[in-house]
Amino acid sequence: MADFLQLLVAGIATGGIYALVAIGFVLLWQTSQTINFAQGEFVMLPAFLVLAAMRFLELSFAAALLVGFAASVLVLGVLFKRLVVDPILRHGVLPLVISTLGLAILFKEGVKEFYSAEAQGFPGVWPTTNLTVGGAVISAQSLVIIGVAVAAVGLLQYFLHATRTGRQMQATAQNPQLARVLGIPVERMILYTFLVNAALVALASFLVSPIYLAKFTNGELLGLAAFVAAIVGGFNQVRGAIVGGLLLGVADNLVAAYWSSQYRAAIPLFLLIVVILWRPQGLLGRAEERTV
Amino acid sequence: MSLLLFSVLVAAPFFLKPYGIYLLSLWVVMTIAAIGLNLTLGYAGQISLAQGAFVGIGAYAAALLTTTGWPLWSAFLLAIALSLAIGWLLGYPALRVQHHYLAFVTLAFATLVYLMLRNEEWLTKGVYGVPNIPRPTLLGWSTKAPIPFYFFCLGILALVSAGTWWLVRSPWGRAFTALRENALRADSLGVDTRRYTLMAFAFGSALGGVAGVLYAPLIQFIEPTVFNLNLSLSLLLMVMVGGSGYFLGPFLGAAVSVLLPEWARFGSDALYLILYAIAVMVLMAFCPSGLLGLSERVFKR
Amino acid sequence: MHAQQTVYMPIVIEVSGNGAVSGTNFRDGALMAIDEINASGGILKRKINAPVSDTQSNAAISRAQVQKAIDGDPYVILGPVFSGSVKVNMQLAQQAEVPQIVGAEAAEITQMGNPYVFRTSFGQQMSMPKMAAFVANGMKAKTVAFLWVNNDYGKGGRDVFFQEMKQRGIKIVADVSTESGQVDFAADIVKMKASNADVMFIYTNEEECARVLREARKQGVKQPIIGETNVISQKVIDLAGETAEGAKGHVGLTADAPIPAVQAFTQKFQKRYNYVPDHNGLKGYMGVYAVKYATEKLGKFDRKALAKSLHGMTITPKQEPGILIETTWDANGDVDRISFLVEVVKGRQKVVEILPKLGK
Numbered sequence: 001m002a003d004f005l006q007l008l009v010a011g012i013a014t015g016g017i018y019a020l021v022a023i024g025f026v027l028l029w030q031t032s033q034t035i036n037f038a039q040g041e042f043v044m045l046p047a048f049l050v051l052a053a054m055r056f057l058e059l060s061f062a063a064a065l066l067v068g069f070a071a072s073v074l075v076l077g078v079l080f081k082r083l084v085v086d087p088i089l090r091h092g093v094l095p096l097v098i099s100t101l102g103l104a105i106l107f108k109e110g111v112k113e114f115y116s117a118e119a120q121g122f123p124g125v126w127p128t129t130n131l132t133v134g135g136a137v138i139s140a141q142s143l144v145i146i147g148v149a150v151a152a153v154g155l156l157q158y159f160l161h162a163t164r165t166g167r168q169m170q171a172t173a174q175n176p177q178l179a180r181v182l183g184i185p186v187e188r189m190i191l192y193t194f195l196v197n198a199a200l201v202a203l204a205s206f207l208v209s210p211i212y213l214a215k216f217t218n219g220e221l222l223g224l225a226a227f228v229a230a231i232v233g234g235f236n237q238v239r240g241a242i243v244g245g246l247l248l249g250v251a252d253n254l255v256a257a258y259w260s261s262q263y264r265a266a267i268p269l270f271l272l273i274v275v276i277l278w279r280p281q282g283l284l285g286r287a288e289e290r291t292v
Numbered sequence: 293m294s295l296l297l298f299s300v301l302v303a304a305p306f307f308l309k310p311y312g313i314y315l316l317s318l319w320v321v322m323t324i325a326a327i328g329l330n331l332t333l334g335y336a337g338q339i340s341l342a343q344g345a346f347v348g349i350g351a352y353a354a355a356l357l358t359t360t361g362w363p364l365w366s367a368f369l370l371a372i373a374l375s376l377a378i379g380w381l382l383g384y385p386a387l388r389v390q391h392h393y394l395a396f397v398t399l400a401f402a403t404l405v406y407l408m409l410r411n412e413e414w415l416t417k418g419v420y421g422v423p424n425i426p427r428p429t430l431l432g433w434s435t436k437a438p439i440p441f442y443f444f445c446l447g448i449l450a451l452v453s454a455g456t457w458w459l460v461r462s463p464w465g466r467a468f469t470a471l472r473e474n475a476l477r478a479d480s481l482g483v484d485t486r487r488y489t490l491m492a493f494a495f496g497s498a499l500g501g502v503a504g505v506l507y508a509p510l511i512q513f514i515e516p517t518v519f520n521l522n523l524s525l526s527l528l529l530m531v532m533v534g535g536s537g538y539f540l541g542p543f544l545g546a547a548v549s550v551l552l553p554e555w556a557r558f559g560s561d562a563l564y565l566i567l568y569a570i571a572v573m574v575l576m577a578f579c580p581s582g583l584l585g586l587s588e589r590v591f592k593r
Numbered sequence: 594m595h596a597q598q599t600v601y602m603p604i605v606i607e608v609s610g611n612g613a614v615s616g617t618n619f620r621d622g623a624l625m626a627i628d629e630i631n632a633s634g635g636i637l638k639r640k641i642n643a644p645v646s647d648t649q650s651n652a653a654i655s656r657a658q659v660q661k662a663i664d665g666d667p668y669v670i671l672g673p674v675f676s677g678s679v680k681v682n683m684q685l686a687q688q689a690e691v692p693q694i695v696g697a698e699a700a701e702i703t704q705m706g707n708p709y710v711f712r713t714s715f716g717q718q719m720s721m722p723k724m725a726a727f728v729a730n731g732m733k734a735k736t737v738a739f740l741w742v743n744n745d746y747g748k749g750g751r752d753v754f755f756q757e758m759k760q761r762g763i764k765i766v767a768d769v770s771t772e773s774g775q776v777d778f779a780a781d782i783v784k785m786k787a788s789n790a791d792v793m794f795i796y797t798n799e800e801e802c803a804r805v806l807r808e809a810r811k812q813g814v815k816q817p818i819i820g821e822t823n824v825i826s827q828k829v830i831d832l833a834g835e836t837a838e839g840a841k842g843h844v845g846l847t848a849d850a851p852i853p854a855v856q857a858f859t860q861k862f863q864k865r866y867n868y869v870p871d872h873n874g875l876k877g878y879m880g881v882y883a884v885k886y887a888t889e890k891l892g893k894f895d896r897k898a899l900a901k902s903l904h905g906m907t908i909t910p911k912q913e914p915g916i917l918i919e920t921t922w923d924a925n926g927d928v929d930r931i932s933f934l935v936e937v938v939k940g941r942q943k944v945v946e947i948l949p950k951l952g953k
Contacts, residue, residue, distance in 0.1 A: 003783050006812070010779035035392050087577035093392060094339065095580035098532045101525060102572035109565045117613035119800040121832055130813055139811040211807065212776040213800060213832060217611075221776060224399075231396055256780035262411045262743065262770045264780075269400035276385055276393055311661040318653070410743065419745040420701070421652075423680055511653055513681045515745065518652055 002135035007253045013142035015249020016149030020204040021226035022233070022241035023156070024197030030173035030236055031193045034085050035097050038104035039201070040223020046072040046205035047122055047214040048111050061123050069202050077198030081191060104219070111216040124210035145207050152203055153242060156196070160238070169193060228268040232275045234285025243284055247271075297543070301446060305439045313438040314510075319550040320445040321506045324452050326530045326542030328499025333528070334536035335460060336492030337472030342382065342398035343527045345405035346375045346497045348519030350504020352409060355422040355514050364428040364505065371501035379497025383490040402524050409516035421515030425508045435509075445506050452499060457539065459495070468492055472537070533572060535582030544583055599642040600635070600894065602627070602884070603662035605682075606672035610650025611773060614799055614828065615674045615873045619696045620645055621866050622877030623671050626915060636885050637894070648673050652681040663689045668894055669884050670694070674873060676702060676745050683710050692900045694880040696873055699749045703925040709900050711883075711926040713876035715845040717753045719927065723843050723948060724821050725757035727934060728792060732817065738767035738790035740781060740805065742797035747771075750796050750821065766790045775801060778808040786814055795820045799871075803832035810836035817841060825935050825942055827869045834940075841936045841945070846872040846918075849942040850933060854910055854917045875917070882915030883908060883922075921950070 021043055028034040036042070050068030053059050059067060084103060088096045124141070131138045160166040171179045172189040180186050204222075212218055225248060233244025248268055256264045275282060305313045329343045350371035357367045385397045409416050416422075427435045428444070435441040459465050467488050470477070508514050526549060534545025553564045579586040604623055607616025627641045635641060646662070648655035655678035662670050663685060669692045673679055676699030683702065686693040687709045694711050695702070700718040702710060715723075728734050737758060741747040751768075758765055767788035769781050782805070785793050793816050795805050802824045809818060820842040823829060827848060830837045848859040848870050858878065862870045884899070886908050891898050907921040921929040934946040 003787055007780060007783055010777075010783075014777055014779070035395075084573060084577075088580070091576070091580040095532075095576040097339070097392070097395065098529065098580075099573045099576040101529065102569040102576070105565055106569035106573070109569065112609060112613075113563060113566065117609060117617070118828075119803070119832060121834070130811065132813075137811075137813045141811065208776070211804070213803060215800060217774055218776060221774065227396060227399075231393065252777075253780040257783050261781065261784075263407060265772060266404055266407050269403055272396060272400050273385075276397055277388065280388060280393060309664040311657065311664045314657055314660050318657070419743060419748045421677060421680060421745065423705075424684070511656055511681060512684065513652065513656075515652060515677050515680075517677070517744070 003257070005134065005136040006138060007257055008250060009136075009138050009142050009146075011250035011253035012246060013145040013249070014253065015229075015246035016146050017204050017208055017222075017245075018225045018229045018248050019242045019245025020149055020152060020200050020207075021222060022229040022245050023153070023238055024200040025226050025230050026235060026238060026241045027173070027193045028197055029230075031169070031176070031190045032085060032089065033093060033096075034089070035093060035100070036197075037097055037100040037223070038107060038219075039226050040219030040221070041104045041107040042076050042198070042201040042219070043205045043208070043222045044214070044216065044219035045076065045107055045111070046202040047209040048115055048120075048216075049075075050206070051120055051122065051214060052115065065206065068206075069199075072202035072205075073195055073198045075198075076201060077195040078191070080198070081194040085194075104223070108216050108219070115216075117216065119213040119215040122209035122214045141211060148203065148207060152200065156200075157238070165189075165192065225268065228272050231282060232268075232271055234282025237282070237284050240282050240284040244282070294540075298450075305442050310438045313442050315551060315554060317438070317442045317445050317510055319546055320442070320449045321503050321510060322527070322530065322546040322550055323543050324449055324506070325500050325503035325527055326534070326546050327452060327456055328496040328503070329527050329531050330496075330536060330538075330542045331456065331459075331468075331499065332492050332496030333531055334538070334541065335465065335468040335472060336489060336496075338383075338489065338492060339392070339395040339528075340382075340398045340493070340496065341395055341521070341524045341528065342402040342405075343496070343500045344519050344521065344523030344525075345402040346379070346500025347504040347507060347523060347527075348405055348409060348516070349374055349378070350501035351508040351514050351519065352416055352422070352504070353501070354505040354508035355425045356416070358426055358428070358509070359422060359424065364509065367505050367508075368502065371505045372498045375497040375501030376494045379494040380490050382497070383493030387486055387489060399521065399524075402521050406516055406520045409519065416516070419516065421513055422508075423513045425512045425514065427509045427512070441510065445510070448502065448506060452502065456499075460539070464488070464491070529572060532580075533575065533582055535584030535586075538582065538584040541582055541584050548583070599640045601665055601667045602641050602643045602669050602671060602881075603665065603667050604643050604645045604671045605648060605655065605658045605662055606645065607650045607674055607678070608645065608647035610648075611798070612648075612650040612673070612675045612678075615696065615871070616648075616650070616672070618871050618873035619672060619674050619877035622862065622870060622874035622879075623881050624877075625862060625865060626878045626881035629915070630881065630885055636888050637892070639894075641881075643671070648675070648678050650675055650678070652677050656681045656685065659685050663691060667691055668896060669899070671877065671880060672696065676749070679710070680745075683707055686710070690897055690900070692884075692896060692903070694884065696876045696880075699745055700753055701749070703927045707926070708904070711880075711900075711903055711922060712928050713880045713883075714872060714928065715932065716927055717750045719929075719951065720821055720843060720845055720932075721750060721753040722757055723932060724794075724819075725754060725761060725763075727843055728758075728794070728819070729761045729763060731934065732792050732819070734763060734791035736764045736766045736788070736790045737792055737794055738769070738785040738788045738816075739765055739794045740767075740769040740771060740785060740796065742773050742775075742801060743770045744773050746798075747796055754794070754796075771797060771801065773798065773801070776804060778805050779812075781805070782808045782812050782814065785809075786812060790816060792816055793818050795824045797823065799823050799826060799828045800832065802826075802829045803837075806833040806836045806840065822872060825937055826871045827942065828871050830937055830940055830942070831869075837937045837940075839937060841934070843932060843934055843948075844872060844942070845930075845932045846875045847933055847935060847942055847944070848872070848875065849935070849944065850918070851944050851947075852918060854914065858917060879916055879918075879920065882913055882917075883920070886913040886916065919950075 049071045050064045053064035053067040129140050168184045169189045229244035229248045234240025255267045332340045353371040354367035435444045530545035530549050534541035606620045627643050631640045646658040659682035674696035676697040679695045679697040687707045692709050741751040818840045822844045825842045903922050908916045909919045929950050932948045933944045935942045
């Protein structure tokens with residue numbers, strides 16, 4: 001029982017990270033039909049921006065964190081949209097998929113070539129103490145991750161539902177043509193979703209790197225998990241991404257502990273295939289009409 | 293054009309050291325796999341991220357059969373039959389969901405195949421891999437040395453090319469194209485879209501299997517990690533870079549990926565990959581129909 | 594052609610991909626030895642020419658690179674480190690009769706009757722029995738939980754170790770397979786903890802070791818954590834920080850060995866490359882010096898004769914200072930030398946016991 005509780009907390013913490021990454025993924029799809037195959041590398045990169053700021057600009061960790069965050073929003077938000085998505089989007093979804101595949105290679109090889117191929121330690125901003133609850137050892141790290149993820153998602157939901165800009169963004173996501181007719185600055189709203197995505201992945205990066213260590217290959221697993229979370233939960237729903245992320249994190253931990261660790265990597269994929277065959281719009285998603 | 297290419301390919305090994313012949317053979321094998329993917333992607337418009345897995349299925353069929361004394365042609369039969377059947381089944385989700393979902397279904401399948409190759413040790417020898425894969429002897433002609441084996445691969449490539457050439461010009465091929473251009477319209481014109489989509493998947497996958505059957509005796513040692521998702525992704529890039537939907541696209545795309553890094557020395561392989569990635573992104577922005585689409589545009593002006 | 598002036602000794606190694614850390618260490622150690630030898634006049638008055646090519650930790654590319662090396666008529670090939678990559682190309686080197694000095698540890702490599710492949714460190718069939726003896730006698734353990742990385746290195750070590758445990762009547766109470774590149778070890782550690790084993794054996798690559806140690810500390814694991822070479826390597830200690838404290842295990846080679854020659858090597862290496870080498874740095878360095886010594890003893894450059902004479906050869910630091918520790922190659926190309934039981938104390942490897950050579 002204690003083990004189960006412990007696994008549950010660890011799974012929710014992992015799931016929280018998946019959810020953060022999946023939300024951005026879903027937002028990009030909703031507003032601009034962007035499927036970002038480099039989403040995992042987007043989580044890998046901000047940690048290295050922070051490390052580079054500490055190493056080359058000799059900043060303190062706190063200052064480097066801010067610089068890294070700003071640089072992430074600029075590179076993964078603004079530049080990603082302007083330089084990669086905008087010129088390609090008119091050609092359709094497939095070229096954009098290929099292009100983000102290229103971007104993933106670029107980030108991975110770039111970090112490896114110009115920073116380091118080796119895993120790097122990343123400072124944590126919280127204590128490494130543990131709490132013992134009924135025999136289960138629960139680390140402060142897990143609780144911090146869960147807390148930050150919940151706060152971020154709450155803030156995002158508040159922003160989307162309670163502010164004017166947020167509601168305009170939602171309208172854009174639901175129906176860009178109609179939004180344009182209603183006088184909403186659609187282009188700007190799309191840019192905002194790219195900024196939100198960049199902020200979310202940077203946050204996820206800073207949360208996982210103290211535990212996972214920063215390494216150029218870290219994005220491979222995270223990116224895949226985020227895709228699966230988004231599809232399982234529902235490709236067109238922020239709520240779906242959250243549910244999908246949590247489900248995946250918990251399922252992964254429970255399966256690895258109680259069933260087979262050799263086929264652990266297969267679980268999200270089974271889940272994915274089942275959902276796609278049985279409920280292609282995802283657990284919480286709406287069905288999308290097929291356009292001619 | 294094709295004739296010139298063919299005579300260069302026949303003459304080339306006599307001017308190369310074994311290393312060059314090995315690379316050229318690897319190019320032939322990758323080209324065959326890419327031709328298959330081009331059928332699925334370029335002609336039928338379906339994204340598959342599982343082509344590397346079919347190469348793996350073919351390679352393991354060849355490795356496991358030939359190391360236990362079966363002839364290589366039995367591996368061809370088994371690999372083609374398996375890939376056709378699995379490709380057909382894998383096409384089913386394609387009938388239900390939109391193209392980007394299909395990318396994920398095939399991605400999931402590719403990963404499952406990799407896990408099976410690794411974990412089912414009783415069948416595949418697991419992580420230890422299969423060593424000492426023999427090269428075939430055809431009618432008393434041993435292909436053990438680099439040049440004969442290269443010609444064996446080249447012969448298969450010629451057969452595959454001829455077959456595909458015929459296929460895309462047959463009524464089947466024209467139906468494929470109609471399907472890619474507009475599935476709903478093709479449907480209303482009486483094209484049985486279900487059957488053709490499945491067939492595009494099945495034929496494309498079978499060629500992946502054929503490439504795998506050649507891959508095993510080329511390397512002579514195989515292990516599961518070679519056939520992970522990265523192989524599928526790099527095959528996808530080959531097809532797109534060369535020009536999807538163009539007959540010669542896979543030849544060119546595979547050359548860029550396999551041969552070019554060797555001739556163009558950039559100091560390090562990572563640097564080459566970085567430039568490659570940037571080139572792919574620029575190409576997608578300005579000419580998503582790949583290098584052949586680009587040259588077509590240039591010549592038309 | 595180039596054999597007139599120089600000796601062609603290509604290095605085919607993992608500079609990128611999963612094996613980059615080990616490969617870079619091996620390469621830097623080998624290059625340091627080569628520069629030293631060249632500065633003092635070379636081997637038999639010929640300078641060594643050692644271009645580096647990258648296998649990208651990919652078996653097919655490693656085969657291509659070794660083929661390329663062989664086309665250049667090499668005297669010796671140095672590398673690779675990954676067992677899978679060695680298995681792909683050792684046949685090629687054998688056919689071309691080129692001695693290959695590898696860093697790989699998978700047991701089967703020296704059991705295929707290839708007279709041209711030489712190790713620079715213990716194979717698993719030698720290191721795992723030492724670990725088993727340590728678990729049985731040193732730790733007095735009755736049960737073991739074993740966590741391994743599911744590739745040929747991890748699986749190979751696991752299979753040899755389990756056999757040893759069976760012979761000694763020690764029970765494996767948890768057998769946990771993990772992925773190469775895995776980042777989240779929460780469930781795996783829960784499984785290990787739940788087994789209530791006397792000791793926990795961690796057998797993965799360096800970064801994963803560091804993550805496992807952090808997770809184990811996070812979950813408050815009390816049992817001793819042990820490992821073979823990786824868990825107690827300096828790289829893991831640096832990454833895992835204080836969570837590596839108290840980890841114990843066996844290392845065939847360590848940059849912290851209490852041997853003046855090895856410590857001098859470590860200092861030289863650190864000064865030149867600005868990082869602390871792991872055992873792979875030593876492997877590359879000693880491999881080159883072994884070739885130098887054996888060649889000078891032959892008095893000529895003859896690949897076949899070199900391979901023949903290395904079998905059964907013992908090189909002592911007195912004969913060749915660059916070998917650092919007395920080393921013997923047996924008839925299969927396996928090495929035998931002293932090894933160490935170490936413990937992590939205050940962020941450094943501390944040698945607890947020196948184990949004698951097996952052959953003595």
